[in-house]
Amino acid sequence: MSLPSSWDQVISTLKKYNRFTLGCHLNPDGDAIGSLLALGLSLEKAGKQVEMILPEGIPLTFQFLPGIQQTVEQPTFHPEVVISVDCAERGRLQLPDEIFASEPLLVNIDHHISNDHFGQVNLVLPEASATGQIIFALLEKCAYPIDSAIASALYTAIATDTGFFRYSNTTGEVLSIAARLVEDYQISPSQIAERVYEERSFASIRLLGEVLSTLQISGNQRYSWMYLSQEMIEKYEVEMEEIENYVNYTNSIRGVEVGLFFKEMKPDEVKISWRSKASVDVSRLAAHFGGGGHMRAAGCSVKGSLSAVMAEVLSFLRNYFEENSQERIDVLR
Ligand SMILES: [Mn+2]
Incomplete structure (x- = not known):
C-alpha cells in the first residue's frame, strides 16, 4: 500500500x-474509536x-463496543511510544501535554490525504478506506492477536468510514x-449497524426536523446547504456527536x-461539514478555509x-461553480 520502509518502522516500533x-x-x-480500540486491545x-x-x-454511539470500557480519560503512566490513529494533524490529537513530558516516540497512523506526517514514524496511506484497514494489515504483519472484540472494533472502523460500504472508497x-x-x-454486521444507526435519541430526530427546515439549494441546483443555530442547540438537549x-x-x-x-458552535464560530459526490474534491474547498479531510467528506x-460565515462560504462556492461550470467530470468514470 505504500513505501515498505514505513511499514517496517512501525512494525519494529510495535x-x-x-x-x-x-x-x-x-x-x-x-x-x-475502532482503530484506537483494535490496536490497543491487540x-x-x-x-x-x-x-x-x-x-x-466514550461517545454514546460506541459504548457498545466490547473492551471500550478499558479506555481512560486521564493518563496514568509515561509511555515510551505515543500512537496517534486517524488524526490528520498534531493539533487535533487529543492527548494531555503531560504525556509528552518523557519525550516518547510519536507514531502517526492515518489515511487522511491532508496528513502532514507530524510523527517521528509515519504510516500514512491515503488510499486506505479507513485507518481501521491499516490497523488490520498492521496486526497481520506483526502477527499480533485478533479476537472478536478486536474484530468488532476493526469492522466498526471500516464500516463507518465507508458509510457501511456505500461510499466510493468501498473497495x-x-x-x-x-x-x-x-x-x-463471528461478529454481527446487523447488530453493529443497528447500534451505530438505530440508537438515536428522540431529541436528535426532532432537532433534525428543524435543521432540515433550513435546507436550501443553489440556483444551478449543484449545491445545497442547511444550518444549525445556537438557538436550536439550546432548545434541544442533544449530544454533538448525534448531529454529525x-x-x-x-x-x-x-x-x-x-x-x-x-x-454555529459558539456565537462567533461556525463549523462547516462538507460532503460531495464524485465530481468535486471538498477537501480542497475546505482547505481554502483552513480545514481539510477527504475528497468526499x-x-x-x-x-x-453564522450569517456572515454562510454568506462568505456560499459566495466562494458560487464562484467555484461559475469557474467550473463546464466540468461535471465523474472521477469514477
Ligand atoms: Mn478515518
Missing part, C-alpha cells in the same frame, strides 16, 4: 517497545502495557477484510454535487457570525 499510549482526534468517529494481548485515552469520555479489499472479520470472529450525520441529507439530493452543513471551522 515489537521493540513495551509501554504505549494511544490517542485519536477530537470528536472521535467510528474509525478513530497490543495488550501481545503482552504490552497500553493506555487508550479518550479525554472526552474489494475492504469488503474482503470485512468478510474475514465476520467469518473468522445530518450533513448527509444535503448531498443526497438528485443533481447536487456539494452539500454543506453550517453549525471534509470539514473546517470559520470565525464569525
Whole structure:
C-alpha cells in the first residue's frame, strides 16, 4: 500500500517497545474509536502495557463496543511510544501535554490525504478506506492477536468510514477484510449497524426536523446547504456527536454535487461539514478555509457570525461553480 520502509518502522516500533499510549482526534468517529480500540486491545494481548485515552469520555454511539470500557480519560503512566490513529494533524490529537513530558516516540497512523506526517514514524496511506484497514494489515504483519472484540472494533472502523460500504472508497479489499472479520470472529454486521444507526435519541430526530427546515439549494441546483443555530442547540438537549450525520441529507439530493452543513458552535464560530459526490474534491474547498479531510467528506471551522460565515462560504462556492461550470467530470468514470 505504500513505501515498505514505513511499514517496517512501525512494525519494529510495535515489537521493540513495551509501554504505549494511544490517542485519536477530537470528536472521535467510528474509525478513530475502532482503530484506537483494535490496536490497543491487540497490543495488550501481545503482552504490552497500553493506555487508550479518550479525554472526552466514550461517545454514546460506541459504548457498545466490547473492551471500550478499558479506555481512560486521564493518563496514568509515561509511555515510551505515543500512537496517534486517524488524526490528520498534531493539533487535533487529543492527548494531555503531560504525556509528552518523557519525550516518547510519536507514531502517526492515518489515511487522511491532508496528513502532514507530524510523527517521528509515519504510516500514512491515503488510499486506505479507513485507518481501521491499516490497523488490520498492521496486526497481520506483526502477527499480533485478533479476537472478536478486536474484530468488532476493526469492522466498526471500516464500516463507518465507508458509510457501511456505500461510499466510493468501498473497495474489494475492504469488503474482503470485512468478510474475514465476520467469518473468522463471528461478529454481527446487523447488530453493529443497528447500534451505530438505530440508537438515536428522540431529541436528535426532532432537532433534525428543524435543521432540515433550513435546507436550501443553489440556483444551478449543484449545491445545497442547511444550518444549525445556537438557538436550536439550546432548545434541544442533544449530544454533538448525534448531529454529525445530518450533513448527509444535503448531498443526497438528485443533481447536487456539494452539500454543506453550517453549525454555529459558539456565537462567533461556525463549523462547516462538507460532503460531495464524485465530481468535486471538498477537501480542497475546505482547505481554502483552513480545514481539510477527504475528497468526499471534509470539514473546517470559520470565525464569525453564522450569517456572515454562510454568506462568505456560499459566495466562494458560487464562484467555484461559475469557474467550473463546464466540468461535471465523474472521477469514477
Ligand atoms: Mn478515518
